[in-house]
């Protein structure tokens with residue numbers, strides 16, 4: 001059973017850098033505060049009540065956990081030890097920078113219940129990393145992924161597409177490299193330009209312009225498809241729009257409350273187009289997909305069905321639990337035409 005994550009945000013704590021896109025200092029005005037022992041225990045107790053019998057995982061996001069002084073790390077993980085021993089939580093997750101991961105650190109974390117490490121990789125192109133002020137190179141990300149894997153922990157890679165100097169092909173190559181290195185899952189964050197950052201200064205000076213939502217959707221669709229082909233889950237696409245991000249703080253880029261859904265429904269729309277090609281003017285078509293993919297097939301506000309209608313194809317979508325999540329079927333005059341989003345779609349990254 002998938003664990004419910006109890007998040008603790010330790011904004012910018014432990015971070016020795018200021019990446020050009022990062023707003024942590026701007027938003028908080030100072031390094032964020034750390035949760036105290038009692039706060040950690042109380043929050044987990046509250047979440048346990050609402051989670052019912054679902055296992056819980058404690059997670060420290062938003063800082064560079066493994067760069068914190070060791071006594072601070074001890075202080076954060078200490079209240080979790082009795083909860084791990086009693087089974088009240090089953091695991092701990094942290095996020096950190098790739099250049100603050102080595103074998104000793106991973107062993108130390110694993111001994112204290114950490115089972116998942118998320119790495120802020122952003123790009124696997126050294127020129128893009130350098131321009132973004134990351135302070136580490138692609139080789140250190142590769143080494144960190146391999147190191148976490150070698151110790152039997154789960155490792156996630158956070159990628160940011162659209163940074164200065166990035167291109168769709170570099171973004172795809174970055175994804176392919178983290179998958180090849182062994183990433184168990186990825187998060188894809190197209191760039192959002194936040195007020196007060198160096199990126200905002202470059203944007204205002206006309207030195208940089210991030211991809212907009214349409215272009216971001218096209219790129220992320222190809223990245224999602226490549227991850228699906230690689231068998232690696234994409235657990236998040238796009239920044240969560242509820243974390244202090246608003247018209248004042250966001251100057252440009254891909255911020256949409258349901259960006260990930262836009263991307264997934266675009267991918268399924270391509271499948272629908274392929275399956276219904278040449279059917280314009282035919283009787284209304286019945287389309288089936290896995291129940292979890294209904295909204296991806298229909299699209300937000302039924303946009304996919306409306307786009308098909310504009311192509312002369314009238315269709316309705318219904319769930320079919322016997323299908324795989326990536327399968328779509330069109331029932332046509334007693335015949336079934338089946339498509340598979342993973343194996344039957346092809347994209348040229350140079351056309352994004």
Ligand code: SF4
Nearest residue numbers: 012015017018019022
């Ligand atoms: S390493 Fe992370 S927390 Fe630190 S400045 Fe960069 S993005 Fe922000």
